[in-house]
Amino acid sequence: FHRDLRRGDHFSVLYEMYYDGGEPAQSGRVLAAEFINVGKLYRAVYFQQSEKHGGYYTADGRNIRKAFLRSPLEYSRITSGFSNSRFHPILREWRAHKGIDYAAPTGTRVKATGDGVVEFAARDNRGYGNLVVLRHQSKYSTWYGHLSGFAKGLRKGMRVAQSETIGYVGATGLATGPHLHYEFHINGVHQNPLRVVMPAAPPISAELKPAFEADVAPLVQHLKLLRSTHLARLD
Numbered sequence: 438f439h440r441d442l443r444r445g446d447h448f449s450v451l452y453e454m455y456y457d458g459g460e461p462a463q464s465g466r467v468l469a470a471e472f473i474n475v476g477k478l479y480r481a482v483y484f485q486q487s488e489k490h491g492g493y494y495t496a497d498g499r500n501i502r503k504a505f506l507r508s509p510l511e512y513s514r515i516t517s518g519f520s521n522s523r524f525h526p527i528l529r530e531w532r533a534h535k536g537i538d539y540a541a542p543t544g545t546r547v548k549a550t551g552d553g554v555v556e557f558a559a560r561d562n563r564g565y566g567n568l569v570v571l572r573h574q575s576k577y578s579t580w581y582g583h584l585s586g587f588a589k590g591l592r593k594g595m596r597v598a599q600s601e602t603i604g605y606v607g608a609t610g611l612a613t614g615p616h617l618h619y620e621f622h623i624n625g626v627h628q629n630p631l632r633v634v635m636p637a638a639p640p641i642s643a644e645l646k647p648a649f650e651a652d653v654a655p656l657v658q659h660l661k662l663l664r665s666t667h668l669a670r671l672d
Contacts, residue, residue, distance in 0.1 A: 441474055448472040449663040451656060469656040471664065482656045484641070484649050490598065496657055498641035498649055504573070505551040505635045506599065508539065509581060509619055510606070516540045516616060535627035536580070536620035543585050543615040545606040549597045550579055550619075552638075558591050558603075565618065566610025569603050577636075578625075582618035583610050 453465025472479045481501050485491040493501050517538035553571035556578065561568040565582035569591070572578050585607025597603060608615045621630040641649045 443475050446472070446474050449660055451659050451663070469660055471660045473664075480657070480660065482653050484652055486645060492638070494641060494649070494653075496653055498646060500638035500640050502599075502638050503635040504599075504638045505577075505579070505621075506548065507550075507631065507635075509548050509550050509579075510539050510541055510545060510617060511548075512541065512545075514540050536582075536618050537630050539606075539617045539619065541606045541615065541617060543605070543607055545617075546602045547581055547584065547604045547606060547617055548600050549603050550621075551577070551599050553577075553579070553597060555591060555593050555595045555597060555603075558587055558593060561610065564611035566612060567604070567607065568610075571597065571603070576624045578622045580618075580620035580622070582620075583607055583612045583616060585609065585615070 449471045450467055451469040452467045455462045455465055466483060469482045470480070480496055481493040482496060483491060483493055495501060515537060547569075549571055551571070551573045553573040555569065556572045557568060557570035559568070560566065561582070565580070567582075567584035567587065569581040569584065569587065570578060571581075581604060583606075584604040587604045588602045591597075591603055606615050606617050612618075619630060621628045621633060623633070
């Protein structure tokens with residue numbers, strides 16, 4: 438939709454609608470969507486894995502989201518990028534900057550960029566100030582520094598979901614103003630969060646595949662019906 442639309446492309450969306458007294462009150466989540474771009478079909482369906490977790494998948498069970506968000510903040514601007522040599526404004530010396538600094542007002546919510554387990558959530562004495570470290574799968578970890586505070590109840594060993602609030606922007610530690618210092622590690626090695634190739638999120642497990650296929654089948658049929666109705670009208 439951003440840059441590849443062509444004449445003749447079209448999309449169909451199946452979504453929830455809530456009613457009050459027989460009148461539409463508000464729309465709910467998108468249950469399924471289909472986009473045909475230059476003749477190629479793209480399709481996604483929603484599947485609720487548990488009471489708290491759901492997501493969008495292809496009809497064969499592949500996860501369409503990435504395992505990590507590019508940014509832990511919704512609205513911000515980058516003030517310092519990933520660099521092997523940067524002049525530190527407080528230490529007054531040239532040193533590597535192995536993360537991304539996002540300027541944002543104090544108290545701005547900081548989101549977990551991926552599903553993970555809290556490995557550290559406390560005051561750090563290496564300049565990070567209030568720091569949260571999340572462990573993702575076996576080889577990935579993300580670091581969130583200079584926080585003004587932590588999300589209520591956040592503690593070591595706790596599981597968090599992608600986009601869940603884990604803390605709030607601040608200026609604790611070696612910081613000249615409110616911002617978030619974000620790092621992305623693979624096997625303990627710093628990576629540039631803006632350039633690293635993000636892995637795909639896990640697909641539907643074999644255990645959930647039968648339930649997934651049963652839920653998906655009617656959604657796919659609805660999309661096919663919408664597509665044929667749309668094309669008939671064009672003719």
